[in-house]
Amino acid sequence: MAAYVSSNGIEGILRHAGLRMAESPNPARGYVREDYLFTECMVCGVEAHYKPQYIMQKTQEGEQTCRACHWRAWNRGSLAVYGRQVETQHSEGGEDDPLLAYEHERNVRSAQRRAQEHDYELVVLLDDGPGDRIVVTRCINCGKQGARRLYDLGRCSCGGPRAREGVSYANTARQVAREEMPHDGSVYESGEPASLAACTSGCLEWWDSARNAPLTPDVLTRKSKRNVWWICPRCHLSFVAPVYWMTWHPSCPECTQVQQLRFSIDWEEHKRQDVADYPDLLAAWDDEANPFTVSMTDYRSYRFVCPVGHHPRQTPSSYLNDGCRHCRAARTQAEPNQVFLRQTNPELAAEWVRVIGDAEGRYTPDNVKESSRRKVVWSCLACGYEWTTTPRERGLRINNRCKNCGKVLGSFAWKYPSLAEEWDPRNPTSPWNTTPTGRLTFKPRWICARNPDHRWEMSIASRVKHSKGCPFCAERSAG
Template sequence: MPTQECSTTDCGRPAAFATRSEPAWCLDCIDNLVRAGGLEPAEPFTKPSTWRLTTCRTCGVQAHYRLEYIIGNNAAGIATCRACHWKAWRGNRGPRPGATLDRGKITRRLDEFGYELIDPLDEVSDDGDGPLVAKCRRCGRIRAARMGDFGWRCNCSRNTRSSNPASPRPGRLLLSESDSPALQWWDHERNDEATFRTVTVRATRACQWRCPECGRRFEAKVSAMAERPTCPDCSARRHAEWKSEYAQWQTTPVAEVPELAAAWADDADPREVMVAGSWKLRRFRCPNGHQPRISPLTFMSSGCPHCRGAKTAAAKKWLADTSPEIAGQWHPTLNGKHSPQNVVWDSQRMVWWRADCCGHEWQDTVRARDKYQRLRCPACRTFLGSLAWDDPGLAAEWSPANPLTAWNVRPHTSTPFVPEWICATNPGHTWQAPLSSRSNGAECPDCREAGKSRVELAHHAAAEELFGNARSGVAMKDKAFTTRKSWTTDISVSVNEHTLVIEYDGAYWHSAPAKVLVDERKSRDLLAAGCLVVRLREDDLPTLGIDHPRYREVRAHSTVARPGPVMEDIRDWVTDLTA
């Protein structure tokens, strides 16, 4: 139940939702805010982030709007209804000469964009400017917009990435554990210790800072300071100093600056050309023989652009290294000499692609593949970064009864339904669980209740007797994990400041292809986190094919278990490895 009071003065009723720092209102006040925007609620309020169906009190058009959007328009004195807005805009602009209404053409175009036509709203609408009312076939959201705006598709079909693939942002990295220069600016006197220990480098919270240069205290967002700490006073002072310095360069000839005079290769007299103040480009010669045409001030401050370009080229992010999923769809025969290994990840080059799911072939730029909808296949409407790509072992347990496939959901996305799962070990086990809980390591509840096998328990007892600190069922988390955020280990031991993980792979539970894939991904994640990994593969289970100095597979037999000698062998291997 919400405990926050309504933000309307003298209301006093409990708010319909709770927030940390933003205002909240009761249901009656929320409806009054909607009416203040010229709309009438057509369905009950649920939460601020949802699209709520409303009816315009002027034109009667029904459409969905978010509460935040309505409040923003109210503050700006703008009516919210987009149907009224676009009809007025079209009326002021006038119809395009020769344009005619073609409902069939409009319907086909909207269908291509994933919408169903409700009302053209205008006598002329197929020229791309006329206002339309249409409903998204996928989520049911109704909106009023121009035809060209529908081409961007509904927000529900967007598949935005969280960061730039070439320079990914850190996850929940604590500021106190980072190497950000903002740590020297943190004001410990005006910020409490709890905030310092819990705030992340991407937090938008405003905190107190102290400039280490001038001592000025000020308030700024953590994310901005973690990226580039700046002081308002020092920035203003440096700007004033630069303006004064620039004025001096405007009266200083090139001949009086030794580094410019030595590189001068222009026909003009360097004694008559000023370092700054002129738009005209001049010829210079760098030590490497390049002769760029560039302004004297830019050459003095940045050097030769050709030399800088060579350094940039050496640090290029190739598609194969930055976006392996997209690179895997590169057409093998239609792109000539170009390949994912010699094309940058955000190239504007038009190339051929081939979908491995259905064989569909199409042309698109490399950069466009990673924007907006970020589709893996435009024919199948599957998208990049899906559960099927990131965690195929978990995707193998995704039930076909779910309304979406594993290629249409992210590993940690919030779905409008609770997904159903089918256990890869025992297909008779079916259950429902949120995507995030499964991606965080939750397993089949029936299998988990069955407990550990007798042989696995015997190996854990032997490890505890030999190492003294063996633990069972420990959930491990590490930033190096790429498949899941958390893995539950069978046996974990601390040996010589190293973490040894021993996994027992029973033939019955680990023979399914999905489980084999999970075992491989789990082992690679643990190795990436710096662990020593030993897998006890039972009977005739095939090897996982992992070649790593800190990885070992030991053959275990369920009928003739030898936990004591097996653990002694593992101890000797670890001792030699960590000596």
């Protein structure tokens, strides 16, 4: 069995499945069929991990790969779920329905609980209408993300965090200077500002200032569950949706359905067409295969000749949609903004030791990008353990823990060094082993940096979001 799929082949496979890559693509090398790819659905925008093998199988069976689209279509089989809320809202003439909002919030909480019981984080509750509840979850151990029906939720295929053996308590092997995140809740764990007014998803364009008045985006956070009014810039539909939904991925209920329909019509049509049906493709055809017998949905690569004289090998549909891939690569290389690992992921840069086979030390975090496939030796900031893997592998949400001590990328200790210094070492988990929003089975204990006799218990959230410090010091300064 061919273990590798070329990156060109992967594009075709994804396109046929209505997906695109959500991780940085790697044009140089192939993909292992059993590797998880992080993808984004072109119809609904849901991001999820799938194996190329799985995608090919679903496509062959004529089924949509995106599980979010799949289960939502399943729900719609009996009821127009997404449309229902819109109609009710319309007929009631403009006010939030507090009952619906309350019900949704309760559903989110119960979905969160259920996800946690199975060692997942809830990314979003996609559908909580009258059909089956559909959620996007992320495994807290391996980071694998996927959409599914809530009641299908089972243990992740990685075995979950309990499968992780030999994980010890991570200390600080070496100190690295870094900027501390603010402690007032004005930014999220990712470092992005919390205010809706600073949202870059494009949803502000959809904001209906007339119907939402006097409410304005600067008084809401991007993760707010509040139902507000939006106007679709394309079809001008006025509808109600919670803020977090739109900041995550602005979408219009009507346009989404139309797109979905169009996609399946296109796909059905392409199935019946071959390369020769497209004059542009026929003119560029440079392969021994007969263009009258190669289907437009064929995901194998064929030879084309572009107007410049390149001979790219790619799938018919990728050539049709994007043109010659050599021309495309040349265009992206001409773009000046080269951003390297030091800027995009300072934590990885701090763990960088050297590139394998690079005796002169030519490669550094200052000239290598995070999508690089160079073999790099890393040294864990927490335990000093050294291992070799590529920047790309480390950047993926899957497998981003140190194998030796369980330190996680983007840990509490990395983001809040001054708070981590007050972490009581008798806590069962180290500040390197948890993220600022990670689930803990205990309330952390703290030792005051100013006076080690000051000891107290407090959640990470209180410290990070509400800038709460040592209660004894606070008492003294107040009194």
